Amino acid sequence: MRPAQARFVIGCRMRELREAAGVPLTRAAALSGWDKGHLSRVERGHTKPSRELIEWYDDSFGAGSALVNQLMELDAAVRAGKDTSMRDLRRREPTLRPVLLGGSVPADHHPEDRAELVGETVPDGTRVCRDQTFEKTWQIRNSGERPWRDRWLTRQGAAGTPGWLRSPSRARLPDAVPGEVVTVRMTLRAPSQVGASTAYFKVTDEAGRLYYPGLESPPVYCTIFTVYDL
Secondary structure, eight states: OHHHHHHHHHHHHHHHHHHHHHHHHHHHHHHHHHHHHHHHHHHSSSSSOOOOHHHHHHHHTTTTHHHHHHHHHHHHHHHHHHHHHHHHHHHTTTTTTTOSHHHHHHHHTTTTTOOEEEEEEETTTEEEEEEEEEEEEEEEEESSSOOBBBBEEEESSOOOTSSOOOOSSSSEEEBBBOOOEEEEEEEEOSSSEEEEEEEEEEEOOOOOSSSSSSSSSOOEEEEEEEEEEO
């Protein structure tokens, strides 16, 4: 994951929390002490939020430590992406084409390749008991002009860190011709801690290289709210 994409994702989640609480941006600025323009840039993904601002959103909008955990996970995904890029450069693999701003793409990457999320189970905010396992499915359409072969839905960030939503590191994406919709199933486990938690996934090759590295293709995700009892 690239830094710009991480900023976009965490900014969207911050805006969603604020809007769900019914707090206008002007009011959030007055309460927090941060400039309204700065909050707007953060929520639009133009500026990375500070740890202090993330903690203020968590505390003010009832998210527990969900945003802090998400920021840590996204930072880990950015570091992992940089490490992968450096390994690719050292190997000098002729089948890989470097892209701008760091990183590399799979050998069969093509600019007309597209993926579109068209359905999912376990809607955002579903209440799940602590440590409970559940199945999440995503329906993804090959909306481009290239066939899919040997692709994966790969977790962005650590998959088993205590306090975070746990998942496999990846799940196989069925092969698909243009226009076809495929279903990806994954068993996840709620954390022991009460509160909101999110896991992010992107379409990659087996080595973890992103097919859609730009902001035009945000990750799919699963967001739950862990509770003591239902």
